[in-house]
Amino acid sequence: MSVSIDIAGLRPERVVVVPSPLAELGTALHALAESGHHPGLRGWATSVTTRLDPHLADRMCEADFLWRTTFSDLFLPCAGVPGGTLPGATLAEELDLLDKLTDEQFVDAALEFTCALPYATPSQDVLADAELRRRALELAAARGPQQLRFSQRLLDDPPRIRTWLRQFLQDCDEAFFADTWSRLRHQLAADARHRTDLLRRKGLAEALTSISAAVVLDEAAGRITIDKLRQGHSLIRNGSLLLVPTSLGWPHLMVLHRHGWQPVLHYPVSSPEPASPPSVEQLTLRMTALSHPVRMQLCRNLARSTYTTSELVQIHGMTAPEISRHLSVLKKAGLITTRRRGRYVLxxxxxxxxxxxxxxxLEALLR
Structure with missing residues (x-):
């Protein structure tokens, strides 16, 4: 199981290491919403939340599914803007890039975590297709009333949600992120200079290995493989390969490989990762209680959010009885919990x- 990026023919100067203030804000929101993923940031998170205006704290809950699971591709809009666009130097510049996404791109990315829409294949226009809209709202309803309300507003009036999100992010910047970014940006800029120097002196393979031992370059095949508990593939055509460092992101090693967007490797600048971390194959051998690869992939989904059986059926392309059998094994082992919302079991x-x-x-699940 891995995510691969086809870089055949990619010129060296099209590999760019650059920090992104908007991506770091997305990571900050994720760490605030899901502190269990980031125990090392609990002190920072407590400091931020105790000083938050109650109104802003409430607004954080309106669409926290955009960053609670990991974080939405909307926090890396440069990848969706044609022409190999780079992240902006300031949050304001990045929000301007967010405005350059089409309504179709914005809605598709925003619905990823509410409706489990296809990610690595060409997206269909849910704004123009009544049946796709009906299906999206049905899937959102399974996630709860919060997701349903957001999805309805998004599909009815995308510009309104875009305005809301931009204002929300600006308010977060004023409330806490500007101070956080002022402390982090120097570390991220220094890391970007270091990786860029490695690229120039020792080549892409050395630079990728320095990011994580889970990232491997096959120079003969022109392919980067990232060892993750998921399957995916991306192809660079006319864009760039972006390497975006994060100070708040460990243990997540994120790969943006949305169809039609330029790929991005969003990596933590530091971690307690050993020099040779165990591979997914080694983990599979160790974890005899989770020996089936499908159940490991299910755990990856369920580590990030709640899912219904029907959503997991769509994500994994399996039948409902097959998914139910795997969930039954995991539940019997005491590895998953369930709760009921109306007629849905989450x-x-x-x-x-x-x-x-x-x-x-656990680290491999959250990578």
């Missing part, structure tokens, strides 16, 4: 139980 990974099995496995 499943979620018990992260604490998995952590007791081994930090290497």
């Amino acid at each position: 499943y979620q990974l018990d992260v604490t139980a998995v952590a007791r099995l081994g930090s290497d496995f």
Whole structure:
């Protein structure tokens, strides 16, 4: 299981290491919403939340599914703007890039975590197709009334939601992120200079290995492979390969590979990762209780959010009985919890139980 990026024919100068203030704000919102993924940031998160205006704190909950799972591709809009666009130097510049996404791009990216829409294949225009809209709202309803309300507003009036999101991000910047960014940007700029120097002196393979041992370059095949508990593929045509450092992101090693967008590797600048972390294959051998690869992939989904059986069926392309059997095995092992919302049963990974099995496995799930 891995995500691959086809870089055949990519010129060296089209590999760019550059910080992104908007991506770091997305990571900050994720860390505030999902502190269990980032135990090392609990002090910072507590400091921020205790000083937050209650009204802004409430607004954070309106669409937190855009950053709670990991964070939406909307926080890297440069990847969706044609022509190999780079992140802006300031948050204001990046928000201007967000405005350059078409309504179709914006809606497609925003619905990713509310409706589990296809990610790595050409998207269909949900704004123009009544049946796709009906299906999107049905899937959103399974996630809860909050997601349904957001999806309805988004599909009815995309410009209104775009305005709301921009104002929300500006308010977060004023409330806490400007101060955080002023402290982090120097570290991120220094890391970008270091990786760029490695690129020039020792080549792409050395630079990628310095980011994580989970990232491997096959120079003969012209392909980068990222060892993750998911499948995906991206192809660079006329754009660039962006390497975006984050100070707040560990243990997440994110790969943006949305169809039609330029690929982005969003990597933590520091981590307690050992020099040779165990591969997914090694983890599979160790974790005999989770020996089936499909169940490992299910755990990856359920570590990030709650899902219904029907959503997991769509994501994994399996039948409902097959998914139910795998969920039954995980539940019997005490690795997932369930709760009912109306006629829907929502499943979620018990992260604490998995952590007791081994930090290497948990880190791979969150990579």
